[in-house]
Amino acid sequence: LNVxxxxxxxxxxxSVRRQCFYKFREYITYKSELYGIKLVIADRFYPSSKTCSHCGSIKKDLKLxxxxxxxxxxxxxxxxxxxxxxxxxMYKLA
Ligand SMILES: [Zn+2]
Structure with a gap:
């Protein structure tokens, strides 16, 4: 394929990107089960980049x-x- x-x-x-992410998720799910690792999938709207890991405040204007x-x-x-x-x-499911 000419990717x-x-x-x-x-x-x-x-669609190629979606397919790759789907495959990647399938792969890490499989590997986690194989090695007995608890896999946590973070909510897609969880602001991991915008949240301060030290105090927890959220920076709304963070740019890419x-x-x-x-x-x-x-x-x-x-x-x-x-x-x-x-x-x-540190992410935990609410
Ligand atoms: Zn802070």
Whole structure:
């Protein structure tokens, strides 16, 4: 399959992307069961990037280009992706 060509077509690329995520989820579900790991799928609307991993306040105006998370509430300055990964590691189903 010409995946890179398909990715140039908006409608096709969306379905290719969905299919990849579906496969990825199927794969991690299978691996988790195999190794007895409890898999938690976070809600798609959970603001893992916008939440401060230190104090829990939410930065509504965080932009995609903001690579560093700087909390206006507690002053924490942390790498954006690291902040999101900390939040997801602490994520619990409500
Ligand atoms: Zn904070």
């Amino acid at each position: 890179s060509g398909m990715m140039k077509n908006k409608h096709l690329s969306d 280009k903001d690579r560093v998370y700087s909390c206006s509430h507690c002053g924490t300055v942390i790498d954006r992706d690291y902040n999101a990964s900390l939040n997801l590691s």
